[in-house]
Amino acid sequence: MKFDPTAYGPAVAAILALDGNGERLMPLASGHCSSKKAITEIDTAGASSLFPNSRAPEAALSGLYLYFSAIDKAHEVAQSVESADGAYWHGIVHRQEPDRENARYWFRRVGSHPIFPALTKIAEQFPAAPVSLNGGWDPIRFVDICERAQDQPDSPLAQLALEMQRAEWQLLFDYCAREGSAAS
Numbered sequence: 001m002k003f004d005p006t007a008y009g010p011a012v013a014a015i016l017a018l019d020g021n022g023e024r025l026m027p028l029a030s031g032h033c034s035s036k037k038a039i040t041e042i043d044t045a046g047a048s049s050l051f052p053n054s055r056a057p058e059a060a061l062s063g064l065y066l067y068f069s070a071i072d073k074a075h076e077v078a079q080s081v082e083s084a085d086g087a088y089w090h091g092i093v094h095r096q097e098p099d100r101e102n103a104r105y106w107f108r109r110v111g112s113h114p115i116f117p118a119l120t121k122i123a124e125q126f127p128a129a130p131v132s133l134n135g136g137w138d139p140i141r142f143v144d145i146c147e148r149a150q151d152q153p154d155s156p157l158a159q160l161a162l163e164m165q166r167a168e169w170q171l172l173f174d175y176c177a178r179e180g181s182a183a184s
Contacts, residue, residue, distance in 0.1 A: 007177075012064070018035040026067065028096065029098050030096055034069050035068050043073075046061070054178060056086075059085035066096075071093055087110045119137040122164065126163075
């Protein structure tokens with residue numbers, strides 16, 4: 001996927017420009033906030049201003065907080081979104097805390113998400129890593145891979161997990177933040 005931070009409007013593009021333009025490799029386990037300025041701008045603007053026509057503005061807001069490792073804010077927003085998108089962000093938050101059992105719980109609540117086919121295609125580019133199962137993305141299996149990768153921080157598995165996590169964030173953020181009919 002070619003991630004285009006300008007696809008979400010100038011305000012979101014300016015915020016993402018504060019750390020990597022949406023290409024940042026977020027830590028597999030809770031990191032420190034990567035840009036306090038970004039968090040201030042997100043707090044000031046809010047979901048309705050940043051994502052006025054998106055299909056899931058609150059879910060996109062959770063993802064934006066998560067991108068900058070503002071895990072508590074991402075969690076607060078995600079748990080208020082009662083949809084598969086909210087459950088997905090909630091699962092990622094708990095995977096990064098790490099609270100793996102809680103992450104698995106939230107990923108089971110996601111069910112089959114529309115970004116899974118694209119994630120499967122990306123995962124297939126890394127044949128040495130078993131991140132897909134029966135031809136489909138398995139976010140619960142990815143929790144296990146991230147756990148193993150954290151124990152081997154300089155390994156090829158860790159690099160793969162970081163890159164897959166970035167692809168997952170990009171796809172889910174794009175799905176939630178793109179203009180489209182609002183989620184119901």
